[in-house]
Amino acid sequence: MxxxxxxxxxxxxxxxxxxxxxxxxxxxxxxxxxxxxxxxxxxxxxxxxxxxxxxxxxxxGTTATQPPSGRPRHMTGRGQRMLKRTVRRSHQLSAESIAKDLQTWCGLQISPTTVA
The missing domain is CATH 1.10.10 (Arc Repressor Mutant, subunit A)
Known part of the structure; x- marks a missing residue:
């Protein structure tokens, strides 16, 4: 038993x-x-x-694991730190140039309005 x-x-x-x-x-x-x-x-x-x-x-009707609900978190800690560091170093950069830098560095689609 x-x-x-x-x-x-x-x-x-x-x-x-x-x-x-x-x-x-x-x-x-x-x-x-x-x-x-x-x-x-x-x-x-x-x-x-x-x-x-x-x-x-x-x-x-299924027991399979479902994807989490809610808005996905695109910008993780690394991306946030990179954004803060970039803005802190040069205040004169435009939102467009910061968005381009983030897109090349993180591989994410980020609009300039998100950065601003």
Missing amino acids: QTASTNIGERMGRSQELSDSKRGPVIGGHLGNKSIRDISWLLNIPRSTVSGIITKWKQL
Whole structure:
């Protein structure tokens, strides 16, 4: 008999994502009328994770990882530091020239109005 506490090494950490090979059996157990508690015990997965997978499957029809919502962060820390450094060194540069420098350095499309 296997208990949930004996396989601590197999348990997920907070930052890890559950693999597709474990998401399928969760849905299979749900379709087989198993309780969340039973599925959690059988697969050695936290009940909250099992519940989240089932909820996601009911709402979206899939268990695949979805892209994050919201506006993407284009300019990361390196780009911001480069912009601040460029503006600090020469106050007389135009927004167009700073935007061109950033585009060549970061490879991002940045408009002069964003820089200004």
